[in-house]
Amino acid sequence: MTVIQNQAIVDKPVDAVYAFLADCNNHEQLMPTSIYNWSSTRDEASFTIQNMAKLSLKIDCRVENREVVFVPAEKAPFDVTLKWEVSSQDQHTLARLTVEADLNMMMKMLAAKPLQKLVDEQVDRLKRLMHS
Template sequence: MTIIQNQVTINRPVAEVYAFLADCNNHEQLMPENIYNWSSTRDEATFTIQNMAKLSLRIDSRIDNSEVVFVPAEKAPFDVTLRWKVASATDHTAIALLIIEADLNMMMKMMATKPLQKLVDKQVEQLKVIMDRS
């Protein structure tokens, strides 16, 4: 199992960060420029990654003010789980951690690790920007 992660501290209470992450409609704002054809509901998102594939993710579980877990809504090229964990740093700041767990063979690992890390880095950076300005 390949695990890719990054975290960020956000100047917002954990409940606000969790509320944002628990709604798939908000995740379009976290995506890099090479994502298009975005369509979402509160529980599911479908999008296309430029020059790659169309993906559908759905929320598999929510733990209030703690975790949101996404899994593929349709057959994916490999098993993958995206897990957002949030925790209070202080009463007014939260730590958000994005973890991607992917079952990649050696060839896929060589090709996908760097783009997946870039995706994780971009999403945590964007989350901080969005939450700090709201």
């Protein structure tokens, strides 16, 4: 299992960050420009990753003010789980995005760097969005 993660301190209370992350409609704002054909509801999102694949994700689990877990809504090229965890840090929130992907060696060589870039960009965008 390949595990990719990043985290940031967000200048908002944990309930505000959780509420944002718990709605798939908000996640389009976290996506890089290589994502297109975005479509979402509160519980599900589908999109295309440029030069890669079309993905559909759904929320598998919500634990209020703690975590939001996404899994594929339909057959994906590999098993993947995305988990946002939030925890209170004084008046701020620690937000951590973890991607766990079941990648064979060849897929790992191709996908690990783009997945890390995706995680880094989403965490950075969340931090910037929540500061405005």
